[in-house]
Amino acid sequence: MGKSERTRERLAETALELFERQGFEQTTVGQIAAAAGVTEMTFFRHFPAKHQVLFEDPYDALIADAVAAQPGGSAPLRRAAGGLRQAWSRVPEPDGDVVRRRVRIVAGTPSLRGEMWRNNSETERLVAEQLVRDGARPLPAKAAAAAVLAAVTAALLEWSVGEDAPLGDAVLTALETVEGGGNE
Amino acid sequence: MGKSERTRERLAETALELFERQGFEQTTVGQIAAAAGVTEMTFFRHFPAKHQVLFEDPYDALIADAVAAQPGGSAPLRRAAGGLRQAWSRVPEPDGDVVRRRVRIVAGTPSLRGEMWRNNSETERLVAEQLVRDGARPLPAKAAAAAVLAAVTAALLEWSVGEDAPLGDAVLTALETVEGGGNE
DNA sequence: CCGAAAATGTTAGTGTCTAACATAAGGTCT
DNA sequence: AGACCTTATGTTAGACACTAACATTTTCGG
Numbered sequence: 001m002g003k004s005e006r007t008r009e010r011l012a013e014t015a016l017e018l019f020e021r022q023g024f025e026q027t028t029v030g031q032i033a034a035a036a037g038v039t040e041m042t043f044f045r046h047f048p049a050k051h052q053v054l055f056e057d058p059y060d061a062l063i064a065d066a067v068a069a070q071p072g073g074s075a076p077l078r079r080a081a082g083g084l085r086q087a088w089s090r091v092p093e094p095d096g097d098v099v100r101r102r103v104r105i106v107a108g109t110p111s112l113r114g115e116m117w118r119n120n121s122e123t124e125r126l127v128a129e130q131l132v133r134d135g136a137r138p139l140p141a142k143a144a145a146a147a148v149l150a151a152v153t154a155a156l157l158e159w160s161v162g163e164d165a166p167l168g169d170a171v172l173t174a175l176e177t178v179e180g181g182g183n184e
Numbered sequence: 185m186g187k188s189e190r191t192r193e194r195l196a197e198t199a200l201e202l203f204e205r206q207g208f209e210q211t212t213v214g215q216i217a218a219a220a221g222v223t224e225m226t227f228f229r230h231f232p233a234k235h236q237v238l239f240e241d242p243y244d245a246l247i248a249d250a251v252a253a254q255p256g257g258s259a260p261l262r263r264a265a266g267g268l269r270q271a272w273s274r275v276p277e278p279d280g281d282v283v284r285r286r287v288r289i290v291a292g293t294p295s296l297r298g299e300m301w302r303n304n305s306e307t308e309r310l311v312a313e314q315l316v317r318d319g320a321r322p323l324p325a326k327a328a329a330a331a332v333l334a335a336v337t338a339a340l341l342e343w344s345v346g347e348d349a350p351l352g353d354a355v356l357t358a359l360e361t362v363e364g365g366g367n368e
Numbered sequence: 369c370c371g372a373a374a375a376t377g378t379t380a381g382t383g384t385c386t387a388a389c390a391t392a393a394g395g396t397c398t
Numbered sequence: 399a400g401a402c403c404t405t406a407t408g409t410t411a412g413a414c415a416c417t418a419a420c421a422t423t424t425t426c427g428g
Contacts, residue, residue: 003394004406028383039408044385077361113305118298139342143335143358150334151327158323174327177261178362187425188375212414223377228416 008046010036015053016101024051024109051115054102063087064126068133076136076144080127081179084148088171103160113157120149151178192230194220199237200285208235208293235299238286247271248310252317260320260328264311265363268332272355287344297341304333335362 014036018027029050033043047053067083074082106112124145131141155174159167198220202211213234217227231237251267258266290296308329315325339358343351 002405007406029385030383040384041386041409042407045407048385050384075361075364110302110305114298114302117301118294121294121297139339139354139357140361142338142342143361146334146338147331147362150330154326154330155323158326170323173323177259177324177327178331180259186374191375213416214414224415225378225417226376229376232416234415 004046007036007038007042011038011043011046012053012056016098016105019054019105020101024105024112051112054105054112055115055119057119059087059091060123060126062090063123064130066090067127067130070134072134076131076140077147078179079131079134079136080144080148081175083127083130084152085172085175088168093166093168100160103156107157107160116153120153124149147178148175151175188230191220191222191226195222195227195230196237196240200282200289203238203289204285208289208296235296238289238296239299239303241303243271243275244307244310246274247307248314250274251311251314254318256318260315260324261331262363263315263318263320264328264332265359267311267314268336269356269359272352277350277352284344287340291341291344300337304337308333331362332359335359 011032015027015032018032018035029043030040032053033040036043063083066087067080069086070079070082072079106116124142127145127149128138128141131144132138136144151174152171155170156167159165159170162170195216199211199216202216202219213227214224216237217224220227247267250271251264253270254263254266256263290300308326311329311333312322312325315328316322320328335358336355339354340351343349343354346354
């Protein structure tokens with residue numbers, strides 16, 4: 001394990017603690033760096049922006065693949081939802097509660113919610129692309145991708161502030177809401 | 185018409201032109217202010233942030249009301265979609281092409297897409313609240329609200345970059361995609 | 369025309385983030 | 399172990415978005 005990874009780890013953990021204690025906006029990058037024993041510049045060498053300490057998800061490719069693996073012929077929304085469901089079943093329940101702590105910060109900070117969405121938009125693009133490749137028109141493809149990802153994101157945010165219901169349940173409920181939404 | 189409104193108008197128009205010509209990120213607030221014949225400070229007196237020159241929508245309340253007016257008893261997603269459809273029918277087709285020009289900028293600037301989402305989150309909250317008031321559980325309510333608004337937003341973005349199909353068509357297509365998504 | 373209120377200007381500062389260059393720390397090979 | 403190269407970190411300087419406090423001008427009703 002290189003020195004770089006250790007520093008990165010230390011910065012991420014230190015930042016999370018400070019955010020929890022005094023809020024995201026009230027915490028300066030200088031404080032994080034000092035508390036981790038490095039300089040401000042070093043922080044930006046490891047994370048391109050302050051908020052990026054909270055966003056490290058390699059799920060994008062996984063989701064796009066799962067969408068591609070969905071059976072063709074059904075409606076875009078159904079394919080997208082099915083893909084998300086399958087991708088979800090392959091990912092282990094989040095490791096520790098680090099994910100929850102991070103999302104909790106995001107949920108409580110408006111500017112970070114915006115960042116989360118921006119983060120999602122790459123995934124959204126990949127999913128929509130897959131749907132188009134499978135015969136959907138561009139607009140329905142994008143609408144379906146956006147809707148499904150928004151629902152899952154909503155589930156994630158809701159889960160983070162709740163007590164300790166499993167994340168899997170929240171995600172499934174959200175998917176059922178969009179997918180089976182037409183009939184009661 | 186007070187002087188304040190005239191200055192605000194001038195700033196918004198000047199900003200839009202500069203954004204179109206050289207991009208949002210490449211345009212500084214100082215440039216906008218100078219081109220409009222005022223100071224940087226004056227800009228921030230009229231708009232709390234640089235990106236806010238592009239976001240002036242008073243639709244929130246309208247949408248929430250329309251959702252509230254939906255017939256009870258059906259699924260959250262259907263109520264939300266119906267509300268959006270109804271709200272849409274009450275709003276006149278966008279005035280000039282100023283809306284399109286603005287959204288086009290947003291569509292082409294990742295950080296602004298994030299801001300757009302953050303802007304939507306208030307509307308999302310109101311819609312979800314209405315759904316809960318009408319008997320839905322919190323999570324399905326939030327998922328439905330997020331999904332429907334995300335779909336409409338996707339339609340808006342797609343419309344802005346397209347040639348000149350009517351915005352109404354795009355919105356209806358997006359709503360049909362989420363609402364009738366279960367069956368093909 | 370006068371005076372209060374609103375609009376704008378000035379100055380100074382904080383915080384995020386970038387770029388260029390300088391130093392230190394790590395490991396490799398002989 | 400010691401020279402050597404790579405990688406991690408430090409330093410300095412600066413652009414830009416935004417805020418706060420105070421000064422100045424402009425507008426407008428009486």
